[in-house]
Amino acid sequence: MCGIAGYIGKKEGLPIVFGTLRKLEYRGYDSAGVAYFVKRRKSGVKGVKVVKTVGKLDNLEQAIFDKKSSLAAAAIGHTRWATHGPPNEINAHPHWDCKKEIFLVHNGIIENYKELKEELLKAGHHFRSQTDTEVAVHLIEEYGFEKALKKIVGAYAFAIIYRKEPNKIYFARLGSPLVVGVGQEEYYLASDPTALAGLVKRVIYLKDGQRGVLSLGGFKIGPTRPKVEPLDIDPEQARKGDFPHFMLKEIFEGPEVVRSALRGRLFPERNLVKLGGLESAADKLKKIRRLEIISCGTSYYSGLAGELLFEELSELPAEIHLASEYRYRKDPTQKRAACVFISQSGETADTLAALKKAGSRGYLTLGVVNAVGSSIARATEAGVYNHAGPEIGVASTKAFLSQLSVLALMSLFLSKNKKSKTAKEVMRELSAIPGKIKLILAQSDKIKELAKKYLKYKNFLYLGRGYNYPTALEGALKIKEIAYVHAEGYAGGEMKHGPIALVDKNFPIVAIVTQNGVYEKMISNLEEIKARGGPILAIATVGDKNIGKLADDVFYVPKTVRQLEPMLNVVPLQLFAYYFGALKGYDVDKPRNLAKSVTVE
Ligand code: F6R
Numbered sequence: 001m002c003g004i005a006g007y008i009g010k011k012e013g014l015p016i017v018f019g020t021l022r023k024l025e026y027r028g029y030d031s032a033g034v035a036y037f038v039k040r041r042k043s044g045v046k047g048v049k050v051v052k053t054v055g056k057l058d059n060l061e062q063a064i065f066d067k068k069s070s071l072a073a074a075a076i077g078h079t080r081w082a083t084h085g086p087p088n089e090i091n092a093h094p095h096w097d098c099k100k101e102i103f104l105v106h107n108g109i110i111e112n113y114k115e116l117k118e119e120l121l122k123a124g125h126h127f128r129s130q131t132d133t134e135v136a137v138h139l140i141e142e143y144g145f146e147k148a149l150k151k152i153v154g155a156y157a158f159a160i161i162y163r164k165e166p167n168k169i170y171f172a173r174l175g176s177p178l179v180v181g182v183g184q185e186e187y188y189l190a191s192d193p194t195a196l197a198g199l200v201k202r203v204i205y206l207k208d209g210q211r212g213v214l215s216l217g218g219f220k221i222g223p224t225r226p227k228v229e230p231l232d233i234d235p236e237q238a239r240k241g242d243f244p245h246f247m248l249k250e251i252f253e254g255p256e257v258v259r260s261a262l263r264g265r266l267f268p269e270r271n272l273v274k275l276g277g278l279e280s281a282a283d284k285l286k287k288i289r290r291l292e293i294i295s296c297g298t299s300y301y302s303g304l305a306g307e308l309l310f311e312e313l314s315e316l317p318a319e320i321h322l323a324s325e326y327r328y329r330k331d332p333t334q335k336r337a338a339c340v341f342i343s344q345s346g347e348t349a350d351t352l353a354a355l356k357k358a359g360s361r362g363y364l365t366l367g368v369v370n371a372v373g374s375s376i377a378r379a380t381e382a383g384v385y386n387h388a389g390p391e392i393g394v395a396s397t398k399a400f401l402s403q404l405s406v407l408a409l410m411s412l413f414l415s416k417n418k419k420s421k422t423a424k425e426v427m428r429e430l431s432a433i434p435g436k437i438k439l440i441l442a443q444s445d446k447i448k449e450l451a452k453k454y455l456k457y458k459n460f461l462y463l464g465r466g467y468n469y470p471t472a473l474e475g476a477l478k479i480k481e482i483a484y485v486h487a488e489g490y491a492g493g494e495m496k497h498g499p500i501a502l503v504d505k506n507f508p509i510v511a512i513v514t515q516n517g518v519y520e521k522m523i524s525n526l527e528e529i530k531a532r533g534g535p536i537l538a539i540a541t542v543g544d545k546n547i548g549k550l551a552d553d554v555f556y557v558p559k560t561v562r563q564l565e566p567m568l569n570v571v572p573l574q575l576f577a578y579y580f581g582a583l584k585g586y587d588v589d590k591p592r593n594l595a596k597s598v599t600v601e
Contacts, residue, residue: 001595009186013075028595029079030087037073078105085130097141108155108176172211247393255434261405268427281382295342302403314414344399345597346374451579475573482581
């Protein structure tokens with residue numbers, strides 16, 4: 001999604017802002033632009049130069065560095081992901097007012113932009129772009145910063161420079177994330193704290209409604225007092241290492257990600273799970289009788305497995321909701337429920353809106369969030385961090401594993417009988433999962449070969465039952481996103497209710513058919529597919545001697561308890577999608593039309 005960068009300090013601002021935009025690249029964008037100060041050749045007076053380009057940041061880099069250098073003065077930049085108007089230079093940010101005095105970049109959506117635009121047109125303003133953003137800059141020209149903000153309905157993070165004030169950046173936040181980086185006589189702005197790693201050690205996570213100005217001498221932020229906090233992100237973690245893509249690197253981080261989620265929390269020898277983040281809600285948790293899980297995309301699929309985990313391990317009825325649906329329902333939450341919001345980025349607009357709805361109705365809200373200090377982490381009453389480190393690849397991989405780890409921990413934490421045979425078994429197996437994922441990763445070449453073999457197919461059906469139904473959905477989502485291949489995830493039992501009509505020799509089935517309580521049922525489903533000539537690629541348990549007779553290809557995974565099977569079974573599916581996309585030559589880290597954090601509705 002869109003990204004904002006800003007710098008004011010004694011150094012030349014433009015290269016710093018450009019470097020920050022690079023770090024925001026992973027969020028997905030289709031055009032980019034910067035505004036910075038230059039000296040006018042004739043008059044010597046400082047002027048503002050704007051450069052905007054369509055496509056990759058390499059184009060912007062080329063356009064900027066062919067030009068003469070910027071001054072040591074404020075600079076702002078933006079990566080745009082088109083919402084209002086196609087991706088072109090005119091619609092790219094920064095936008096400016098009629099007199100070319102004010103330059104502005106924006107994340108979010110101005111919902112009442114049409115009315116505002118009409119009003120401004122009547123007042124004689126001239127517009128160039130089709131964006132909602134341009135309305136904001138003319139509004140500031142007409143009414144001034146403060147009054148303009150009051151007139152805007154919607155979500156925004158703004159960074160603004162004025163031609164007459166070369167040593168200042170104005171900013172405001174409402175509903176879209178914005179962070180101020182606090183350095184030594186220099187200040188930064190970014191829409192994502194990850195982009196500031198390595199640049200500053202202290203940040204201010206702006207709250208909704210906060211606005212202010214950064215200058216060489218310091219910052220002014222109001223109306224509420226800002227809090228300066230340490231920035232705890234390791235810049236090394238944000239790099240790719242020896243891997244060709246972040247996605248592959250992040251899949252290979254699986255074992256470590258699970259270990260990090262469990263560290264200091266799981267003590268199988270004492271039948272104990274400690275979750276410090278839930279302690280503040282301990283009294284309320286004792287009273288809850290039900291869980292509602294609310295999330296989007298991959299986080300929804302981990303929640304679908306979470307639903308089963310809570311039901312089975314905590315003995316609490318649980319229901320999963322798509323955040324985008326939940327937010328518009330009347331009152332989908334039952335009495336005495338706690339609402340669990342799962343989000344890697346912690347900034348997903350739909351999840352945040354659902355959270356606000358649940359919070360305003362007085363339900364206990366809990367977060368399962370990866371991005372520390374993100375909006376969802378802050379807005380939930382209590383929660384558990386994933387500790388998976390920044391996820392850069394746009395398609396979520398390591399976060400899914402980490403979410404499953406946390407959900408398993410939470411369901412054990414809420415269990416009233418941690419000494420039951422099942423609870424003990426799950427605790428013991430959880431600690432063995434990282435080693436078992438490693439065994440799968442060691443066979444990544446086999447998956448690559450399978451991807452080569454199946455590369456010719458254009459449609460796939462992913463099948464699973466029980467805990468592996470969410471795994472099938474996630475596997476199908478991954479290949480859609482990364483390889484632009486049509487794939488559907490289905491519950492095995494639903495085959496005969498429709499999708500079986502699709503099966504023929506050109507329609508391969510990826511079947512998750514590991515040995516658990518629904519193994520025989522899955523085998524029957526596969527027999528039906530075999531009878532209709534559908535090629536079968538099976539994910540099966542090591543030692544299964546029969547599956548080879550039915551499936552055309554088999555990838556074997558280690559045995560684990562059924563509750564944790566998605567944590568192993570998803571890994572070959574992630575790798576399959578990765579190799580499929582990479583073999584086709586696609587930009588797997590930044591798939592088309594997708595954004596890392598979906599901060600608009
Ligand atoms: C898929 C993917 C998305 C996200 C979804 C929710 O690979 O990344 O489906 O899972 O946009 O994002 P978060 O978890 O940040 O709320």
